[in-house]
Amino acid sequence: MELPADLPTGLAETIEPLVRRVLAGNPSAFTYTGTQTYVVGNGSDVAVIDPGPADPDHIAAILATVGSAKIAAIMCTHTHRDHSPAAAPLKQRTGAPIIGCAPLTLSDDGPRSDEAFDTSYAPDRVLSDGESVSGDGWTLQAVATPGHTSNHLCLALVETGALFTGDHVMGWSTSVISPPDGDMAAYMASLAKLQERSDRVYYPAHGPAVENPAQLVRGMMGHRKQRERQVLRQLESGPQTIPDMVPQMYKGLDQRLFGAAGRSVLAHLIDLENRRLVARDGDAWRLLAAA
Template sequence: MAFLKEAEPERGVPHPVLPGISRIVANNPSLMTYHGTNTYLIEAEGSFAVLDPGPDDDGHIEDILRATGGAVRSILLSHTHSDHLGSTAALKARTGATTYAFYLSADPSFAPDVLLRDGDSVLGMTALHTPGHASDHLCFAREDGVVFSADHVMSWSSSIVSPPGGNMIDYFNSLQLMLDRDDTLFLPGHGPPLPEPQPYVRQLLDHRLKRENEIAAALKDGPVGTWDLVDRLYSKTDPWLRRAAERNVTAHLLKLQSEGRVASRSDKWVALD
């Protein structure tokens, strides 16, 4: 797939995205987070809503407070992975902001003030439950075709689907949900904005289908272990990327198992069709 790249952004300052929307990129770069987590600052009637406060980092919190003048009234969370949730409690303590997130939190230590369900309206946007990468993942859709797509659809990379919190069946369904919409711009949780997202989402879905078919074909040659499949199907050598590949392969296998196409036999997987 052709992913979008961008130069490393200046740290600690808001970067304009659209009128009334800017982002601060947290200083948590890695193979999993690209340049860092995008914290979005959304202007709303003289105050701000902060979408994804980012990792637990005092410096990042200070950057948010400086950019907003401390006028943070709302905190929206796309999902409870630590690179998005980490600063939430501290930012709430500093500002008194109301937190909004999916009503079934995947992190037992976090309970939002306002529980959101699929289709709920929040700050002029619609919450879209898009599980797959995380069971409590939400995208936030504006009426003008702009969607905060968080980690469900990112422009710089495909998403990791890591069981048990990640679920490949859910991920396929959530990609189809986004594909059926007519949005014009995605603002992801990592990486640059993604214009005209539908062809890209189609590529993501086709890529996953291709990988699933490769896994199913490999199993027809006989019982195979998960890591053996990683070695056959991926060329990654970095340990972190290999681990991510293993999680995706496991998620695919569990999807195929639920469909009655494969079964687990001890530490191997076998084809049933």
């Protein structure tokens, strides 16, 4: 993976008057240039969104960005290890409460192309859909968006129309949907939910800001529906296993990523099974007559 050059790791970038961004030094195939932590507010108190990995240099960069302001809330969109582990040491350093998604820990049950879950995450307050946290000149409202994980939240900055989308919507890549916790039907419903909103800009945890959110969400929904049609076409010739299907569906993909791609195929198959369009026979999957 080739990353953009001269990335300002550890330095605060002001991306709009109420929002600063600090990039963690954890680039990879699934974090792109790294986890982007956002500091919201420029008054007496601020919120820190997705504090990222428990890396001392990144925590120091967050604290330097916050400066003399009080951290009113440490907020996590979900609990993968590239998003939430710094919450605990940041709370220990500042006394700030951890507010946001619900705790969730699962063992890894298959090849992943994203991080495993953070077992250290312990929120002081869990936000339900529509609940908010406010500070000096800012209000962040929870938008429940399960799918990538069952506990995923987006956070809407009411004053400016910005939406912090975590891993739910990213401009550089589609979100990983990996069962058992990743759920394709929930993910599609969450995309439809965002489509009904009128957010001005998305700030994802990885990759550049999304300046055309409505257009991107439409495209993402179309992409997933196209993948679903691919799955159904693969089964038209008879029952197949996921390892049979992946090379045909992901032509040109590095074989080292076949296992991770298979998780996405599995997510589609489970959704289709719940809709009574396919059924499984052992490791193989087949079309039902109604499909």
